[in-house]
Every structure is written in C-alpha cells, then in structure tokens.
Amino acid sequence: MVLEKTMIKLNNRIYTCPIDVTLGFIGGKWKLLILAHLHQFDKKSYVELRDNLPGISEKMLSQQLKELERDSLIEKDILSSKPYRVEYFLSNDGRSLGPLYEIASAWGISHLKKHGIDYLKDQHLYK
Numbered sequence: 001m002v003l004e005k006t007m008i009k010l011n012n013r014i015y016t017c018p019i020d021v022t023l024g025f026i027g028g029k030w031k032l033l034i035l036a037h038l039h040q041f042d043k044k045s046y047v048e049l050r051d052n053l054p055g056i057s058e059k060m061l062s063q064q065l066k067e068l069e070r071d072s073l074i075e076k077d078i079l080s081s082k083p084y085r086v087e088y089f090l091s092n093d094g095r096s097l098g099p100l101y102e103i104a105s106a107w108g109i110s111h112l113k114k115h116g117i118d119y120l121k122d123q124h125l126y127k
Contacts, residue, residue: 025071026097030056030064035073035094036101043077043087073097 008015015021026032037044037052050061065088068074073094079085112119
C-alpha cells in the first residue's frame, strides 16, 4: 500500500517520480532527437526530419510526431493540402525543455571529443 501512495497518476498513466514523467513524454530513441532538431532549427518538414534521422522508418516517424503533438510538445503548420505538406515546430512546452536538449548535446560533444572525434570542428561531415 505504501508503494501506491508514492505513485503519480497523470493522463491515465502511473509514474514513479518526476523523472519518470519527463521520460514518459520524451523517452525512447526518437522523440528526444526530433525535439532537439526542432530546438536547433526552429521548423522542419516531415522530409527534413526523416532525412536527418537515419534509421527511422516512415511509420515510426509518423507515430512519434503524432505522440509529440498529442502531448503538446510540438505543433504543426499545414503548408498545403495537395500535396500534403506540413512544418513541425516546438510548442511552448517543447521549448521549455531547451536546457535538456542543450545539456544532452554538450555532454555528447564532450564525450565524442574524449574519444578523438571533434564534432564541432567536423560537423559539416554529419547531417
């Protein structure tokens, strides 16, 4: 019974702590990457996101974008209906996670540098 009192209930989900809440919204391989791309570039089309996330399937990208939109972390502008073209961008809630994207990026850059990869100097080599 004590365990139930420490659980957090939100949107019909149960979380163990605030970090679990955050991971519930951005967890998995793709969501944080999508959010970080939108943080860095402001707006991206579906195709631009897909091309900058090697290994993601069309189905997975569509699913992740729908979930991020449902969770109010991103929004989209419909540019045309035929052909259907949209641009995705961070919502206010998505922008509020900016320090997280910057910390994750800085840590990754530092870790790469320790292993002889200077991402900042050679970033033109990467998408």
